Amino acid sequence: MSSFGSVLRSLVASVRRQTATLTGTDARSAPVERKQRAADNHGRPAEFATVEVDPASVGRVRMTYVPSTDGDPDPGEIVWTWVPYEERDGRGKDRPVLIVAEEPAGTRLAVQLTSKPHDDSRDFVSIGIGPWDQQGRPSWVNVGRVFRVHPLGMRREASAIDKSSYVGVAAALKDRYRWH
Missing domain, CATH: 2.30.30.110 (SH3 type barrels.)
Incomplete structure:
Protein backbone atom coordinates (compact mmCIF):
# COMPACT_ATOMS: atom_id res chain seq x y z
CA MET A 1 0.00 0.00 0.00
CA SER A 2 2.86 2.39 0.75
CA SER A 3 4.27 1.97 -2.79
CA PHE A 4 0.83 2.81 -4.21
CA GLY A 5 0.80 5.97 -2.07
CA SER A 6 4.27 6.91 -3.35
CA VAL A 7 3.20 6.46 -6.95
CA LEU A 8 0.04 8.49 -6.35
CA ARG A 9 1.96 11.35 -4.67
CA SER A 10 4.45 11.37 -7.53
CA LEU A 11 1.64 11.49 -10.09
CA VAL A 12 -0.09 14.36 -8.29
CA ALA A 13 3.19 16.31 -8.05
CA SER A 14 3.77 15.77 -11.79
CA VAL A 15 0.29 17.05 -12.66
CA ARG A 16 0.81 20.12 -10.43
CA ARG A 17 4.13 20.89 -12.14
CA GLN A 18 2.53 20.58 -15.58
CA THR A 19 -0.42 22.75 -14.54
CA ALA A 20 1.93 25.37 -13.11
CA THR A 21 3.92 25.42 -16.34
CA LEU A 22 0.75 25.92 -18.40
CA THR A 23 -0.76 28.59 -16.12
CA GLY A 24 2.42 30.37 -15.03
CA THR A 25 1.80 29.78 -11.32
CA ASP A 26 3.96 28.24 -8.65
CA ALA A 27 2.80 24.64 -8.27
CA ARG A 28 3.64 24.69 -4.55
CA SER A 29 1.59 27.81 -3.75
CA ALA A 30 -1.57 27.00 -5.75
CA PRO A 31 -2.88 24.31 -3.36
CA VAL A 32 -2.21 26.57 -0.35
CA GLU A 33 -4.06 29.49 -1.96
CA ARG A 34 -7.07 27.28 -2.73
CA LYS A 35 -7.01 25.92 0.82
CA GLN A 36 -6.84 29.45 2.29
CA ARG A 37 -9.76 30.68 0.19
CA ALA A 38 -11.86 27.66 1.17
CA ALA A 39 -10.99 28.10 4.85
CA ASP A 40 -11.95 31.77 4.76
Missing part, protein backbone atom coordinates in the same frame (compact mmCIF):
# COMPACT_ATOMS: atom_id res chain seq x y z
CA ASN A 41 -15.64 30.89 4.76
CA HIS A 42 -15.56 27.15 5.38
CA GLY A 43 -15.98 26.49 1.67
CA ARG A 44 -19.20 28.50 1.38
CA PRO A 45 -19.64 30.91 -1.55
CA ALA A 46 -18.24 34.41 -0.97
CA GLU A 47 -21.69 36.04 -1.09
CA PHE A 48 -22.55 34.18 2.14
CA ALA A 49 -19.38 35.24 3.98
CA THR A 50 -19.53 37.02 7.31
CA VAL A 51 -17.95 40.45 6.88
CA GLU A 52 -17.10 43.31 9.22
CA VAL A 53 -19.16 46.43 8.50
CA ASP A 54 -18.92 50.09 9.37
CA PRO A 55 -21.75 50.52 11.90
CA ALA A 56 -22.39 54.07 10.69
CA SER A 57 -23.05 52.84 7.14
CA VAL A 58 -25.70 50.22 7.86
CA GLY A 59 -28.58 52.69 7.91
CA ARG A 60 -31.47 52.40 10.30
CA VAL A 61 -31.11 49.50 12.71
CA ARG A 62 -34.08 48.11 14.58
CA MET A 63 -33.11 45.78 17.41
CA THR A 64 -35.78 43.47 18.75
CA TYR A 65 -35.23 40.41 20.95
CA VAL A 66 -36.85 37.53 19.02
CA PRO A 67 -34.84 34.31 19.47
CA SER A 68 -36.35 31.19 17.92
CA THR A 69 -34.32 27.98 17.60
CA ASP A 70 -35.52 27.33 14.07
CA GLY A 71 -32.18 27.15 12.27
CA ASP A 72 -32.23 30.83 11.27
CA PRO A 73 -30.08 33.39 13.10
CA ASP A 74 -32.43 35.63 15.11
CA PRO A 75 -31.70 38.66 17.31
CA GLY A 76 -30.84 37.40 20.77
CA GLU A 77 -29.26 34.16 19.53
CA ILE A 78 -25.64 33.13 19.51
CA VAL A 79 -24.54 31.44 16.29
CA TRP A 80 -21.22 30.17 14.99
CA THR A 81 -19.79 31.65 11.80
CA TRP A 82 -16.44 32.40 10.22
CA VAL A 83 -15.23 35.77 11.58
CA PRO A 84 -12.41 37.74 9.93
CA TYR A 85 -9.44 38.69 12.11
CA GLU A 86 -9.04 42.34 13.12
CA GLU A 87 -5.96 42.56 10.87
CA ARG A 88 -8.31 42.32 7.85
CA ASP A 89 -5.78 40.19 5.98
CA GLY A 90 -8.25 37.59 4.66
CA ARG A 91 -7.77 35.21 7.55
CA GLY A 92 -10.22 34.43 10.34
CA LYS A 93 -11.71 31.61 12.33
CA ASP A 94 -14.98 30.02 13.36
CA ARG A 95 -16.36 31.97 16.34
CA PRO A 96 -19.58 32.58 18.22
CA VAL A 97 -21.39 35.84 17.53
CA LEU A 98 -24.51 37.39 19.03
CA ILE A 99 -27.12 38.33 16.46
CA VAL A 100 -28.39 41.82 17.38
CA ALA A 101 -30.59 42.86 14.43
CA GLU A 102 -32.12 41.67 11.17
CA GLU A 103 -31.61 43.80 8.07
CA PRO A 104 -34.27 44.29 5.37
CA ALA A 105 -32.16 42.27 2.89
CA GLY A 106 -32.36 39.23 5.19
CA THR A 107 -28.82 39.51 6.51
CA ARG A 108 -28.16 39.94 10.23
CA LEU A 109 -25.94 42.25 12.25
CA ALA A 110 -23.84 40.60 14.94
CA VAL A 111 -21.13 41.23 17.53
CA GLN A 112 -18.37 38.80 18.46
CA LEU A 113 -18.20 36.88 21.75
CA THR A 114 -15.12 36.34 23.88
CA SER A 115 -14.47 34.54 27.16
CA LYS A 116 -11.45 36.73 27.90
CA PRO A 117 -12.41 39.09 30.79
CA HIS A 118 -12.98 42.72 29.75
CA ASP A 119 -14.55 44.37 32.79
CA ASP A 120 -12.81 47.71 32.27
CA SER A 121 -13.56 48.50 28.62
CA ARG A 122 -16.45 50.32 26.99
CA ASP A 123 -15.98 48.05 23.95
CA PHE A 124 -17.14 44.96 25.85
CA VAL A 125 -20.48 44.15 27.47
CA SER A 126 -20.89 41.21 29.83
CA ILE A 127 -23.55 38.66 28.92
CA GLY A 128 -22.76 36.21 31.70
CA ILE A 129 -22.55 32.44 31.57
CA GLY A 130 -24.61 30.31 29.22
CA PRO A 131 -24.81 27.07 27.27
CA TRP A 132 -22.93 28.61 24.33
CA ASP A 133 -19.67 28.03 26.28
CA GLN A 134 -19.23 24.37 27.15
CA GLN A 135 -16.65 25.24 29.82
CA GLY A 136 -19.12 27.49 31.68
CA ARG A 137 -16.96 30.62 31.40
CA PRO A 138 -18.41 34.14 31.60
CA SER A 139 -18.71 35.82 28.20
CA TRP A 140 -18.52 39.34 26.83
CA VAL A 141 -19.50 40.78 23.45
CA ASN A 142 -17.27 43.22 21.59
CA VAL A 143 -19.49 46.13 20.54
CA GLY A 144 -16.46 47.72 18.86
CA ARG A 145 -16.76 45.37 15.87
CA VAL A 146 -20.00 44.74 13.98
CA PHE A 147 -20.47 41.96 11.43
CA ARG A 148 -22.98 41.20 8.72
CA VAL A 149 -23.97 37.53 8.83
CA HIS A 150 -25.78 35.83 5.99
CA PRO A 151 -28.10 33.04 7.19
CA LEU A 152 -26.37 30.63 4.80
CA GLY A 153 -22.95 31.68 6.12
CA MET A 154 -23.49 30.57 9.68
CA ARG A 155 -22.44 27.11 10.78
CA ARG A 156 -24.90 26.47 13.61
CA GLU A 157 -27.09 27.96 16.29
CA ALA A 158 -25.75 27.69 19.82
CA SER A 159 -28.43 29.18 22.06
CA ALA A 160 -30.12 32.40 23.07
CA ILE A 161 -29.02 34.86 25.72
CA ASP A 162 -31.54 36.13 28.26
CA LYS A 163 -33.56 39.22 27.41
CA SER A 164 -31.94 41.47 30.03
CA SER A 165 -28.46 40.71 28.63
CA TYR A 166 -29.71 41.45 25.12
CA VAL A 167 -31.20 44.75 26.28
CA GLY A 168 -27.81 45.69 27.80
CA VAL A 169 -25.98 44.92 24.54
CA ALA A 170 -28.62 46.78 22.50
CA ALA A 171 -28.29 49.84 24.77
CA ALA A 172 -24.50 49.87 24.33
CA LEU A 173 -24.85 49.62 20.54
CA LYS A 174 -27.53 52.33 20.42
CA ASP A 175 -25.41 54.64 22.55
CA ARG A 176 -22.22 54.03 20.59
CA TYR A 177 -23.62 54.12 17.03
CA ARG A 178 -26.82 56.15 17.53
CA TRP A 179 -28.92 53.26 16.36
CA HIS A 180 -32.66 53.39 17.08
Whole structure:
Protein backbone atom coordinates (compact mmCIF):
# COMPACT_ATOMS: atom_id res chain seq x y z
CA MET A 1 0.00 0.00 0.00
CA SER A 2 2.86 2.39 0.75
CA SER A 3 4.27 1.97 -2.79
CA PHE A 4 0.83 2.81 -4.21
CA GLY A 5 0.80 5.97 -2.07
CA SER A 6 4.27 6.91 -3.35
CA VAL A 7 3.20 6.46 -6.95
CA LEU A 8 0.04 8.49 -6.35
CA ARG A 9 1.96 11.35 -4.67
CA SER A 10 4.45 11.37 -7.53
CA LEU A 11 1.64 11.49 -10.09
CA VAL A 12 -0.09 14.36 -8.29
CA ALA A 13 3.19 16.31 -8.05
CA SER A 14 3.77 15.77 -11.79
CA VAL A 15 0.29 17.05 -12.66
CA ARG A 16 0.81 20.12 -10.43
CA ARG A 17 4.13 20.89 -12.14
CA GLN A 18 2.53 20.58 -15.58
CA THR A 19 -0.42 22.75 -14.54
CA ALA A 20 1.93 25.37 -13.11
CA THR A 21 3.92 25.42 -16.34
CA LEU A 22 0.75 25.92 -18.40
CA THR A 23 -0.76 28.59 -16.12
CA GLY A 24 2.42 30.37 -15.03
CA THR A 25 1.80 29.78 -11.32
CA ASP A 26 3.96 28.24 -8.65
CA ALA A 27 2.80 24.64 -8.27
CA ARG A 28 3.64 24.69 -4.55
CA SER A 29 1.59 27.81 -3.75
CA ALA A 30 -1.57 27.00 -5.75
CA PRO A 31 -2.88 24.31 -3.36
CA VAL A 32 -2.21 26.57 -0.35
CA GLU A 33 -4.06 29.49 -1.96
CA ARG A 34 -7.07 27.28 -2.73
CA LYS A 35 -7.01 25.92 0.82
CA GLN A 36 -6.84 29.45 2.29
CA ARG A 37 -9.76 30.68 0.19
CA ALA A 38 -11.86 27.66 1.17
CA ALA A 39 -10.99 28.10 4.85
CA ASP A 40 -11.95 31.77 4.76
CA ASN A 41 -15.64 30.89 4.76
CA HIS A 42 -15.56 27.15 5.38
CA GLY A 43 -15.98 26.49 1.67
CA ARG A 44 -19.20 28.50 1.38
CA PRO A 45 -19.64 30.91 -1.55
CA ALA A 46 -18.24 34.41 -0.97
CA GLU A 47 -21.69 36.04 -1.09
CA PHE A 48 -22.55 34.18 2.14
CA ALA A 49 -19.38 35.24 3.98
CA THR A 50 -19.53 37.02 7.31
CA VAL A 51 -17.95 40.45 6.88
CA GLU A 52 -17.10 43.31 9.22
CA VAL A 53 -19.16 46.43 8.50
CA ASP A 54 -18.92 50.09 9.37
CA PRO A 55 -21.75 50.52 11.90
CA ALA A 56 -22.39 54.07 10.69
CA SER A 57 -23.05 52.84 7.14
CA VAL A 58 -25.70 50.22 7.86
CA GLY A 59 -28.58 52.69 7.91
CA ARG A 60 -31.47 52.40 10.30
CA VAL A 61 -31.11 49.50 12.71
CA ARG A 62 -34.08 48.11 14.58
CA MET A 63 -33.11 45.78 17.41
CA THR A 64 -35.78 43.47 18.75
CA TYR A 65 -35.23 40.41 20.95
CA VAL A 66 -36.85 37.53 19.02
CA PRO A 67 -34.84 34.31 19.47
CA SER A 68 -36.35 31.19 17.92
CA THR A 69 -34.32 27.98 17.60
CA ASP A 70 -35.52 27.33 14.07
CA GLY A 71 -32.18 27.15 12.27
CA ASP A 72 -32.23 30.83 11.27
CA PRO A 73 -30.08 33.39 13.10
CA ASP A 74 -32.43 35.63 15.11
CA PRO A 75 -31.70 38.66 17.31
CA GLY A 76 -30.84 37.40 20.77
CA GLU A 77 -29.26 34.16 19.53
CA ILE A 78 -25.64 33.13 19.51
CA VAL A 79 -24.54 31.44 16.29
CA TRP A 80 -21.22 30.17 14.99
CA THR A 81 -19.79 31.65 11.80
CA TRP A 82 -16.44 32.40 10.22
CA VAL A 83 -15.23 35.77 11.58
CA PRO A 84 -12.41 37.74 9.93
CA TYR A 85 -9.44 38.69 12.11
CA GLU A 86 -9.04 42.34 13.12
CA GLU A 87 -5.96 42.56 10.87
CA ARG A 88 -8.31 42.32 7.85
CA ASP A 89 -5.78 40.19 5.98
CA GLY A 90 -8.25 37.59 4.66
CA ARG A 91 -7.77 35.21 7.55
CA GLY A 92 -10.22 34.43 10.34
CA LYS A 93 -11.71 31.61 12.33
CA ASP A 94 -14.98 30.02 13.36
CA ARG A 95 -16.36 31.97 16.34
CA PRO A 96 -19.58 32.58 18.22
CA VAL A 97 -21.39 35.84 17.53
CA LEU A 98 -24.51 37.39 19.03
CA ILE A 99 -27.12 38.33 16.46
CA VAL A 100 -28.39 41.82 17.38
CA ALA A 101 -30.59 42.86 14.43
CA GLU A 102 -32.12 41.67 11.17
CA GLU A 103 -31.61 43.80 8.07
CA PRO A 104 -34.27 44.29 5.37
CA ALA A 105 -32.16 42.27 2.89
CA GLY A 106 -32.36 39.23 5.19
CA THR A 107 -28.82 39.51 6.51
CA ARG A 108 -28.16 39.94 10.23
CA LEU A 109 -25.94 42.25 12.25
CA ALA A 110 -23.84 40.60 14.94
CA VAL A 111 -21.13 41.23 17.53
CA GLN A 112 -18.37 38.80 18.46
CA LEU A 113 -18.20 36.88 21.75
CA THR A 114 -15.12 36.34 23.88
CA SER A 115 -14.47 34.54 27.16
CA LYS A 116 -11.45 36.73 27.90
CA PRO A 117 -12.41 39.09 30.79
CA HIS A 118 -12.98 42.72 29.75
CA ASP A 119 -14.55 44.37 32.79
CA ASP A 120 -12.81 47.71 32.27
CA SER A 121 -13.56 48.50 28.62
CA ARG A 122 -16.45 50.32 26.99
CA ASP A 123 -15.98 48.05 23.95
CA PHE A 124 -17.14 44.96 25.85
CA VAL A 125 -20.48 44.15 27.47
CA SER A 126 -20.89 41.21 29.83
CA ILE A 127 -23.55 38.66 28.92
CA GLY A 128 -22.76 36.21 31.70
CA ILE A 129 -22.55 32.44 31.57
CA GLY A 130 -24.61 30.31 29.22
CA PRO A 131 -24.81 27.07 27.27
CA TRP A 132 -22.93 28.61 24.33
CA ASP A 133 -19.67 28.03 26.28
CA GLN A 134 -19.23 24.37 27.15
CA GLN A 135 -16.65 25.24 29.82
CA GLY A 136 -19.12 27.49 31.68
CA ARG A 137 -16.96 30.62 31.40
CA PRO A 138 -18.41 34.14 31.60
CA SER A 139 -18.71 35.82 28.20
CA TRP A 140 -18.52 39.34 26.83
CA VAL A 141 -19.50 40.78 23.45
CA ASN A 142 -17.27 43.22 21.59
CA VAL A 143 -19.49 46.13 20.54
CA GLY A 144 -16.46 47.72 18.86
CA ARG A 145 -16.76 45.37 15.87
CA VAL A 146 -20.00 44.74 13.98
CA PHE A 147 -20.47 41.96 11.43
CA ARG A 148 -22.98 41.20 8.72
CA VAL A 149 -23.97 37.53 8.83
CA HIS A 150 -25.78 35.83 5.99
CA PRO A 151 -28.10 33.04 7.19
CA LEU A 152 -26.37 30.63 4.80
CA GLY A 153 -22.95 31.68 6.12
CA MET A 154 -23.49 30.57 9.68
CA ARG A 155 -22.44 27.11 10.78
CA ARG A 156 -24.90 26.47 13.61
CA GLU A 157 -27.09 27.96 16.29
CA ALA A 158 -25.75 27.69 19.82
CA SER A 159 -28.43 29.18 22.06
CA ALA A 160 -30.12 32.40 23.07
CA ILE A 161 -29.02 34.86 25.72
CA ASP A 162 -31.54 36.13 28.26
CA LYS A 163 -33.56 39.22 27.41
CA SER A 164 -31.94 41.47 30.03
CA SER A 165 -28.46 40.71 28.63
CA TYR A 166 -29.71 41.45 25.12
CA VAL A 167 -31.20 44.75 26.28
CA GLY A 168 -27.81 45.69 27.80
CA VAL A 169 -25.98 44.92 24.54
CA ALA A 170 -28.62 46.78 22.50
CA ALA A 171 -28.29 49.84 24.77
CA ALA A 172 -24.50 49.87 24.33
CA LEU A 173 -24.85 49.62 20.54
CA LYS A 174 -27.53 52.33 20.42
CA ASP A 175 -25.41 54.64 22.55
CA ARG A 176 -22.22 54.03 20.59
CA TYR A 177 -23.62 54.12 17.03
CA ARG A 178 -26.82 56.15 17.53
CA TRP A 179 -28.92 53.26 16.36
CA HIS A 180 -32.66 53.39 17.08
